Amino acid sequence: MNAVSPTPTKKYDLSFARWVRDNIDGGDRMNMCMQCGVCSGSCPLSDQMDLGPRKIFMMVRAGMKEAVLKSNSFFQCVSCYNCVVRCPREVPVKYILHGLGRLAIQEGYQDKKDVANARFADAFWWSVTTFGKTDERLVPTLYFFSAGFVEGIKKSLANLKIALGMLKTKRMHIGMPHKTKNRGELKAILEKAVEIQARHEGGA
Ligand code: SF4
Numbered sequence: 519m520n521a522v523s524p525t526p527t528k529k530y531d532l533s534f535a536r537w538v539r540d541n542i543d544g545g546d547r548m549n550m551c552m553q554c555g556v557c558s559g560s561c562p563l564s565d566q567m568d569l570g571p572r573k574i575f576m577m578v579r580a581g582m583k584e585a586v587l588k589s590n591s592f593f594q595c596v597s598c599y600n601c602v603v604r605c606p607r608e609v610p611v612k613y614i615l616h617g618l619g620r621l622a623i624q625e626g627y628q629d630k631k632d633v634a635n636a637r638f639a640d641a642f643w644w645s646v647t648t649f650g651k652t653d654e655r656l657v658p659t660l661y662f663f664s665a666g667f668v669e670g671i672k673k674s675l676a677n678l679k680i681a682l683g684m685l686k687t688k689r690m691h692i693g694m695p696h697k698t699k700n701r702g703e704l705k706a707i708l709e710k711a712v713e714i715q716a717r718h719e720g721g722a
Pocket residue numbers: 550551552553554555556557558571572575604605606607608609611
């Protein structure tokens with residue numbers, strides 16, 4: 519992905535549509551969209567989205583950069599792939615949404631601290647790269663407090679009953695975090711994945 523997408527000079531600026539086509543993963547398939555709405559109709563989270571995939575694709579093609587990148591739709595997606603398998607035109611809907619979401623944060627249209635999914639992803643990534651697995655105590659704790667101290671306390675108290683239930687049924691352990699064996703191998707795989715993504719986003 520080129521570092522920065524074009525600054526719109528008007529409400530409908532087709533340079534944004536061209537940039538998405540050339541730089542967002544799967545963006546070159548967006549022209550195949552026939553606006554049938556199967557993706558939005560199949561999405562279990564569409565009622566939480568302000569726009570939904572079909573409208574987003576129409577607006578990208580119309581060059582409505584600001585309106586698109588301010589949408590909450592990208593961050594409601596739970597990667598269930600319903601839209602991808604059902605799209606009659608094989609548009610990789612989910613991948614495009616995630617690319618646009620990343621762009622919205624990179625270019626300051628959305629603040630990461632307001633995006634719960636992005637903060638959860640950071641906590642998850644930290645645990646996997648540190649221990650080789652998700653720690654059932656540290657990931658939620660990091661996530662809860664990533665929205666601020668007061669919010670962290672509130673969320674921790676709200677989930678206390680669940681945590682106690684998990685402890686009782688041995689779904690949560692006490693003591694040091696568990697670590698995978700051969701973490702060096704996992705680390706090498708993850709570093710390679712990051713390198714491939716960076717190369718891809720650099721347009722190489
Ligand atoms: S299902 Fe595919 S063709 Fe239909 S609106 Fe969605 S992306 Fe476009």
